[in-house]
Amino acid sequence: MFELRHDYYVGPMEKLLQLVEERQLEISRVNLAAVTADFIAYVQQLGETATAELLSDFIVVAARLLVIKSKELVPDLTLTDEEESQIIDLEYRLKLYREFKAAGVELKKMWDGNRQLLVRPFLSGTKDASVFYPSAQITQQSLHGALEQLLRVMADLAPETRTVAAGGMVTLQQKMAELTDRLKQQMSFTIQGRVTKEQKQEVIVLFLAVLHLLAGRLAEVSQEDQFGEITVSAAVSAESE
Amino acid sequence: MGMEPLSKDQNSLVARLEALLFVYGDLLLAKKAADVLGVKKDEVETAAASLCEQLEQRASGLTLLSHDGSFQLVTRSEHANLLQTVLKQEMNESLTPASLETLAIITYAAPVSRAEIDYIRGVNSSYTVRALALRGLINREQDSQRANAYIYSPSADLIRSLGVARVEELPDYNRLREVASKIKQPSVVEPVSEQSTSANAVAGS
Structure with a gap:
């Protein structure tokens, strides 16, 4: 969102070039010194709205301008090799920038000139965009082979399926019917907390069935202690029905 | 001929x-x-x-x-004008100043890295470059010299949109190409101005 605006910001090189060109100056060290104050004023004003990133790009350039300006004011000032090369670099970049800025303006004229070279869409002469053009390698055998291979690969990838232990599947309906019968005969039964691995599935179904009975108000449950036995008894209302 | x-x-x-x-x-x-x-x-x-x-x-x-x-x-x-009316093709959406100068750098200096583009523009160009790539105006490829770096060049669509049949027909191509060739080594910047007599012209970090 915020980045979208980035594109419209004036960058440091652009601003510097503007300042130099406004005064119709050539790009030279002396002239860069001359626009330093204006540039810094711009950066200060920018500080209120710009992002830290853009600001830091500006400050890099401002720092170099200040070195140029200092040298101008104090001619005796000795610059380090690094400072000296940074000044040259700034001048050089500004000149490069000016070239490409101008080239961009030329490209804009061409772009707006509405002189595009137009083309035919890919294989448009074949009327239909989709062409059935099987390669010579595609035969009944090769397709069959490929499919078999695919199935083999898929078989390896497929998650392990576990077969239900002997005794078969227990459905929720079965269990509910069983429970209702038991409740009719015994009035109550208990569910123990601890189960073996084999019983696990059955207990889950049992538990679900109890929940269903509860929801249908066909049973009542009670549990004395935490993790203790659960006593399931026929609901009073169910009995009266 | x-x-x-x-x-x-x-x-x-x-x-x-x-x-x-x-x-x-x-x-x-x-x-x-x-x-x-x-x-x-x-x-x-x-x-x-x-x-x-x-x-x-x-x-x-x-x-x-x-x-x-x-x-x-x-x-x-x-x-183009004649055919536009037949094709009712959408006019090219205008380009922002930032995208134009970025496009100019890429077009004349191709193949060029983002670091080189940033160097000339003095700002981070990642957004502008991405937008140009999304519009199909520039091509992006892996830099064979450096890992995890990309280099950019103008697309054929861009060249066609500008109305030329080859990049060499772009205005001032040879001279700008020459200028652009100097970006390639920002570490050994040649002094351009008359005043810069210093022998060691090394770009700052």
């Missing part, structure tokens, strides 16, 4: 190439054309040059676009 008269074989190769490009429509790699036509790649290139000249000579409404080792049969820029 006086070219040597073409032999019958060469002539038929030019004609076959023209037919192929006409049907294909899309940008076609010289190598791929060579495979289809059963000739060598440089023969295709010669044939393409002849085709281009033939189209020129008979003032055809078509010309041959040549970009990055590929060819495409395209209409001439002067017919």
